[in-house]
Amino acid sequence: MTSPEVRYRRLLALYPREFRREYEDEMLGVLMADSPGPAQVFDLVRSALAAHLSRPFAPGRDWRRAAWVVQVFGSMLMLAMALRVVAIEVTASTLPYGNRFDLDTVETLRVVGWSVALASALFGPRLIGHAGAVVGLVGEIGAPARYYLDTPAMVLYSYWLIVGAAVVLAAGLGAKRGTWPPRGSVPVAAAGVVLVLHGFVLFGNVLWPIRAALPWVAVALAGLGVWRLRPAVRRRVVAWAVPVVVTVPVVRVGFGGFIEYNGFHPESLRLLGAVQVAALVLVPVATFFVVAELNRRLEASRAVSRTGVADK
Amino acid sequence: MTEPTFLMLTALAGGPKHGYAVIEDVARMTEGRVRLRAGTLYAALDRLRTEGLIEVDREEVVQSRLRRYYRLTGAGEQSLAAESARLRAQAAMAEGRLRARRTEFGGATA
Numbered sequence: 097m098t099s100p101e102v103r104y105r106r107l108l109a110l111y112p113r114e115f116r117r118e119y120e121d122e123m124l125g126v127l128m129a130d131s132p133g134p135a136q137v138f139d140l141v142r143s144a145l146a147a148h149l150s151r152p153f154a155p156g157r158d159w160r161r162a163a164w165v166v167q168v169f170g171s172m173l174m175l176a177m178a179l180r181v182v183a184i185e186v187t188a189s190t191l192p193y194g195n196r197f198d199l200d201t202v203e204t205l206r207v208v209g210w211s212v213a214l215a216s217a218l219f220g221p222r223l224i225g226h227a228g229a230v231v232g233l234v235g236e237i238g239a240p241a242r243y244y245l246d247t248p249a250m251v252l253y254s255y256w257l258i259v260g261a262a263v264v265l266a267a268g269l270g271a272k273r274g275t276w277p278p279r280g281s282v283p284v285a286a287a288g289v290v291l292v293l294h295g296f297v298l299f300g301n302v303l304w305p306i307r308a309a310l311p312w313v314a315v316a317l318a319g320l321g322v323w324r325l326r327p328a329v330r331r332r333v334v335a336w337a338v339p340v341v342v343t344v345p346v347v348r349v350g351f352g353g354f355i356e357y358n359g360f361h362p363e364s365l366r367l368l369g370a371v372q373v374a375a376l377v378l379v380p381v382a383t384f385f386v387v388a389e390l391n392r393r394l395e396a397s398r399a400v401s402r403t404g405v406a407d408k
Numbered sequence: 409m410t411e412p413t414f415l416m417l418t419a420l421a422g423g424p425k426h427g428y429a430v431i432e433d434v435a436r437m438t439e440g441r442v443r444l445r446a447g448t449l450y451a452a453l454d455r456l457r458t459e460g461l462i463e464v465d466r467e468e469v470v471q472s473r474l475r476r477y478y479r480l481t482g483a484g485e486q487s488l489a490a491e492s493a494r495l496r497a498q499a500a501m502a503e504g505r506l507r508a509r510r511t512e513f514g515g516a517t518a
Contacts, residue, residue, distance in 0.1 A: 122426075122473075122476050125470070125475060126449070130445075130446060136447075141447075144447070147454075
């Protein structure tokens with residue numbers, strides 16, 4: 097092996113393993129034929145860094161299709177959660193001791209935002225869909241933020257909805273629309289109906305004994321919808337969903353003491369600290385990248401075993 | 409579409425080529441003004457393959473090293489045609505305005 101080749105191999109080692117597997121041999125041939133120099137080295141280092149940064153997003157067809165599925169399914173479920181609050185208000189207003197039906201601005205924003213986001217995800221235009229998701233996200237943040245100074249734990253209870261809204265917005269930005277309706281839409285739509293139904297079932301209703309089971313029925317139906325997707329798309333949809341799911345253990349384990357303290361000390365002014373807010377933001381983001389990377393490695397190893405190409 | 413991407417697709421529009429041949433063709437077309445480096449070239453080839461604008465034509469082994477030839481796909485041809493039309497329209501617009509400017513200033517050059 098010649099000395100320049102050793103040097104180039106060291107530089108090529110900076111690239112992601114999958115990229116090297118695909119192009120290292122070819123690139124070596126080109127590098128050996130081309131003129132060497134600092135510009136060549138700089139270009140390799142810069143491109144290797146860019147390859148690392150772009151890999152988790154892997155802007156391939158399956159990622160973009162999965163992003164669209166997340167946009168559609170996510171908008172459906174977020175709209176259902178917003179309508180669930182409307183259902184609670186409507187049902188409460190019919191009770192003898194209930195308040196007059198009154199939907200405030202924040203809850204209206206949620207319904208309008210997710211309705212627009214869902215309609216645009218299915219029929220376009222994209223920009224209006226993004227605007228709808230932004231409005232929905234503002235509504236999801238605004239709903240618990242109203243009570244933050246009195247009861248900071250409210251934000252933690254609703255945090256999965258805020259992350260869910262952010263995920264739907266982010267997915268929508270990279271989505272590529274497919275054939276309507278996406279596979280698995282029927283069970284996910286049914287999950288949405290169950291969530292809205294949950295809002296109508298208040299104390300005294302004939303369905304009250306099974307009310308606690310309804311969210312789990314919705315989770316099962318949404319899971320069935322995701323299960324019916326093509327495996328490559330399904331794995332990516334799961335990667336998108338993980339940041340939302342991970343908020344549950346993060347809040348329970350990391351903030352259980354905070355919530356309990358808040359419950360027993362309603363007069364307390366203890367709010368979330370900067371490190372806690374950073375953890376709430378960074379943990380979901382990090383889990384997305386970890387699952388996306390695991391998915392990439394899984395697919396790369398399967399591709400290797402299919403083609404019989406040995407890892408270098 | 410960036411200039412290197414446009415030039416790479418143009419190079420492949422002339423027929424399937426391996427990586428180094430693309431570098432040479434781009435340098436020849438631009439009279440040496442654009443000289444693609446290996447890092448830039450393969451980042452772009454990877455992206456264009458992902459987007460379905462190019463695909464592998466064939467592979468051969470030369471001096472115990474893999475050499476892969478790439479070719480333009482139908483989508484790549486359409487994309488290149490659309491970009492060419494866009495550049496042509498812009499060039500025509502620029503030329504039109506320059507002509508008008510020369511007429512306005514009585515043929516004087518700045």
